[in-house]
Amino acid sequence: DPQTPLQRDLDRLARRLGVGVVALSAVIVPLLIVQGRGVVQAGLTAVSLAVAAVPEGLPAVVTLTLALGVRRMADENALVRTLPAVEALGSVDVVCTDKTGTLTEGEMRVRSGWVYDETLDVGGDGSDAGDGGAGESDATAVENEERDSAPAGDRFDLLFEIGAVCNDATVEEGDPTERAIVAAAADRGVDVEALREERPRRDEVPFSSERKRMATIHDDVVYVKGAPKVVLERSTRVLGPDGPTELDAETRDRIAAQVETFAGDALRVLGFAYKERTDEGGPEENLVFVGLQGMLDPPREEVRSAIADTHRAGIEVKMITGDNALTASAIAEGIGIDPTVLTGQEVEALDETALRERVDEVDVFARAEPTHKVRILKALQANGHAVAMTGDGVNDAPALKNADVGIAMGIRGTDVAKQASDIVLLDDNYATIRNAIRRGRTIFDNLWKFVAYLLSANAAEVAVVFLASLFGYLVLPAVQLLWINLLTDGLPALAMGADPGGDVMDRTPRDRSAGIIDGEMLGFIGGAGLTATALFLGLLWYTLDGAASVTPYAMTMVFTGFVVFEFVKLYVVRWIRGTPALTNPWLAAAVGGSLLLQLAVLYTPLNEYFGTVPLGLGDWLLLGTVFLVGAPVLVLVGWVLKRRRGGETGAVPERVTRAGTD
Numbered sequence: 001d002p003q004t005p006l007q008r009d010l011d012r013l014a015r016r017l018g019v020g021v022v023a024l025s026a027v028i029v030p031l032l033i034v035q036g037r038g039v040v041q042a043g044l045t046a047v048s049l050a051v052a053a054v055p056e057g058l059p060a061v062v063t064l065t066l067a068l069g070v071r072r073m074a075d076e077n078a079l080v081r082t083l084p085a086v087e088a089l090g091s092v093d094v095v096c097t098d099k100t101g102t103l104t105e106g107e108m109r110v111r112s113g114w115v116y117d118e119t120l121d122v123g124g125d126g127s128d129a130g131d132g133g134a135g136e137s138d139a140t141a142v143e144n145e146e147r148d149s150a151p152a153g154d155r156f157d158l159l160f161e162i163g164a165v166c167n168d169a170t171v172e173e174g175d176p177t178e179r180a181i182v183a184a185a186a187d188r189g190v191d192v193e194a195l196r197e198e199r200p201r202r203d204e205v206p207f208s209s210e211r212k213r214m215a216t217i218h219d220d221v222v223y224v225k226g227a228p229k230v231v232l233e234r235s236t237r238v239l240g241p242d243g244p245t246e247l248d249a250e251t252r253d254r255i256a257a258q259v260e261t262f263a264g265d266a267l268r269v270l271g272f273a274y275k276e277r278t279d280e281g282g283p284e285e286n287l288v289f290v291g292l293q294g295m296l297d298p299p300r301e302e303v304r305s306a307i308a309d310t311h312r313a314g315i316e317v318k319m320i321t322g323d324n325a326l327t328a329s330a331i332a333e334g335i336g337i338d339p340t341v342l343t344g345q346e347v348e349a350l351d352e353t354a355l356r357e358r359v360d361e362v363d364v365f366a367r368a369e370p371t372h373k374v375r376i377l378k379a380l381q382a383n384g385h386a387v388a389m390t391g392d393g394v395n396d397a398p399a400l401k402n403a404d405v406g407i408a409m410g411i412r413g414t415d416v417a418k419q420a421s422d423i424v425l426l427d428d429n430y431a432t433i434r435n436a437i438r439r440g441r442t443i444f445d446n447l448w449k450f451v452a453y454l455l456s457a458n459a460a461e462v463a464v465v466f467l468a469s470l471f472g473y474l475v476l477p478a479v480q481l482l483w484i485n486l487l488t489d490g491l492p493a494l495a496m497g498a499d500p501g502g503d504v505m506d507r508t509p510r511d512r513s514a515g516i517i518d519g520e521m522l523g524f525i526g527g528a529g530l531t532a533t534a535l536f537l538g539l540l541w542y543t544l545d546g547a548a549s550v551t552p553y554a555m556t557m558v559f560t561g562f563v564v565f566e567f568v569k570l571y572v573v574r575w576i577r578g579t580p581a582l583t584n585p586w587l588a589a590a591v592g593g594s595l596l597l598q599l600a601v602l603y604t605p606l607n608e609y610f611g612t613v614p615l616g617l618g619d620w621l622l623l624g625t626v627f628l629v630g631a632p633v634l635v636l637v638g639w640v641l642k643r644r645r646g647g648e649t650g651a652v653p654e655r656v657t658r659a660g661t662d
Helices: 005-034 039-053 058-075 084-089 152-165 176-188 192-198 228-233 249-264 303-312 325-335 344-349 352-359 370-382 394-402 415-420 430-470 478-489 491-496 519-544 552-576 585-603 617-648 654-658
Strands: 078-080 094-097 109-115 118-122 139-142 203-205 213-217 221-226 235-240 243-246 268-276 287-296 316-320 341-343 364-366 387-391 405-409 423-425
Touching: 005 039, 005 058, 005 084, 005 430, 039 430, 039 478, 058 078, 058 084, 058 430, 058 491, 078 430, 084 405, 084 430, 094 370, 094 430, 109 152, 109 176, 109 249, 118 152, 152 176, 152 192, 152 221, 152 268, 152 287, 176 192, 176 268, 176 287, 221 228, 228 235, 228 249, 228 268, 228 287, 249 268, 249 287, 249 325, 303 316, 303 325, 303 430, 316 325, 316 370, 325 341, 325 364, 341 344, 344 364, 344 370, 352 370, 370 387, 370 394, 387 394, 387 430, 394 405, 394 415, 405 415, 423 430, 430 478, 430 491, 430 519, 430 552, 478 491, 478 552, 478 585, 491 552, 491 585, 519 552, 519 617, 552 585, 552 617
Parallel strands: 094 316, 094 387, 235 287, 316 364, 341 364, 387 405, 405 423
Antiparallel strands: 078 423, 109 118, 109 287, 118 139, 203 213, 213 221, 221 268, 235 243, 268 287
C-alpha cells in the first residue's frame, strides 16, 4: 500500500534527524579530541547529542493519537475503514452529498395528489399511516366539484390504488418512497393486502435509475409509476372527468406545469398511469395518464446548522440528487445551500473543460446519475479540490473509490458501496460528516501540537548540548536527556492526543501538500528553541560561577529547568492552536504526575543514578525567575504565529453565504 502523507512526513523527518545527528557528531567528536577532552568524553557527547535529537516517543504518540481519534469517530457514528481518511478529512474543501436520508430524514410522506385539473391535499404522517388496512382519508381541499361519470374521488382512488399495487414495499419495510405511497393508499382507505391479492402480479419491468419507471403486469391491466416526464412521454391519453381522452399538447403542458408547482414546494413528484392488456403496444406504451403524487422528505432538523458549520470551516457543500431541478433547488435553499442548479442532462452536454468551469459555480446537481457523480468528482479534483463524496448504491462505488474521502451510508448503503468507501456513516446523517471533519481536523491538530512541542524541545536540547560542548562542558549526560524525553514524550504527550480540539472549524482546510511540518511549526520550533537555548545557557553560565567543569548543582539546575519549562511550553502550544487551557483533565493529571517523578529524581536516592542534587527554595526561586522571563517570550512567539494564521479563517464564495438567508 502507498504511504500516507503523514507517514511520508515522519519518514522524511527521521532521515533528516539521522543525517543531522551524524553531521553534528562528525563535527563535535574531532573538535573535542583536538581540545584534549579525550575520546570517552567526545563519545559521550556524541551519544548525548543523538539522544537529544531523536524523538523516541513520536511513533507511540502518533499511533495512540490516531487510535483514540478513530475510536471517538466511531462513537460519533463515523466508522473509519482506512487510516489515510483521517488525514484527508483535514484537507477536504468540498463535500458532495446525496440528499435523501443524508440531508433529509429519509422518510417520504405523500402530501399532495393530482388528477386531471383537480388537487388533493393529503394530511397526516404517511410514515405512521397504520398497518396497511383501511384508514380515513384526510382530504382538506378539492378544487373542482366531482363529476358524475368519472368523479374526482374515483380517479384519486385509482391513483392511490396504482401506487399500492405497482410497489414492492409495505408500510413498515422497503424503499422510503414506495413505503410512503403504500401509506398514502392505506390512508385513502385502500386495503393494500386485499388489493394485491385481488390483482396478482403476473410479471414486472423493474425500476432502474436509467429507466426511471416501474411497471407491473396483471391479468387484465398494466400499472406504471415513475418520473412524471418519463411516464408522460409514454402516455397517449389522460384520465379526465369523462374517462380517457386524447393527451394533446395543451394538456401535456398543464401536467408539466403542475409538476413544477409541486416541485417548487420541495415535493418529489411521481407520475402514475395504466393500460388495458388488450390495448396495442408493449406494456409501457400507449398508457393512460392518471395523475401525480407529491411527496415531501423534510430536511433533518440539525442539517442547516451542520451546513453552516461546514461553510464556516471553508468547505463548500454540493448536493447531488436524482430529484428534478425545482425540488432540489427548493430544498437546497431551505437548508443553506446555494440553489443554483445544473441538471444531469446539462452535465452530459458539457465537455471536460466547460464542466470544470461550472462545477465551482454550482452547488446543486439535479436529475443526476452515478456516472454524473464521477464526472463531477473528476472536474472538482482537476480544479485542485480535495473532495469527500457520499454514496449508497452499487453504481456509486467508482465515485466513492476515486474521491479523496469516500463516505458510504451505513443504513441504506449496499455492501459494495461500503467496501469502496473510506468512512461509513452509521446513521446516514450529514451532521455526522460535519462531526467527522471536525474530528479529523482535531486529530491532525493534536499531532501537530505534539510534533511541534517535541521538536522544539529536542532542538533546544541539541543546541544546549552542542554549544556547551564547544566550551568543553558536558552539561546534560545521556541519562538525563533520556529522562527529559521520557517525561515530556510520555504521559503529557500521550494525554495531549486526547485533546478535544479548539477552533478547528474556524479555519480553512489544510493544504495537503504542505505536510505536518509547515511554516507555522518551523516558526514555533525556531522561536521556542532559541528561547530555551538562551535561557539555559545563561542559567548554566550563572550556576557554574567560573567553574572549569560542570558541577552537579549546575547540571541539576539546567536539567530541572528543561523539564519544567517543557510543561510551560506545552500549554503555549495548545494556545497557539486554539485549544482552551482547561479542557483536558488527563493532561493536567499527566503534568502533575511527571512533576512528581522529577521531584523523586531530585529528592530520593534515585539522584545518585541521575547525577543530581537536591534543590533548595532559593534554587526554585531562581528557576521561577527564568520561567518568568521565558514564558512571555514563548507567548509572544505564539501570538505572532496566531496572528499570521488569523487571516486563514474559513471562507467560501459569497454565493454560498447568500443561500437560505431571509
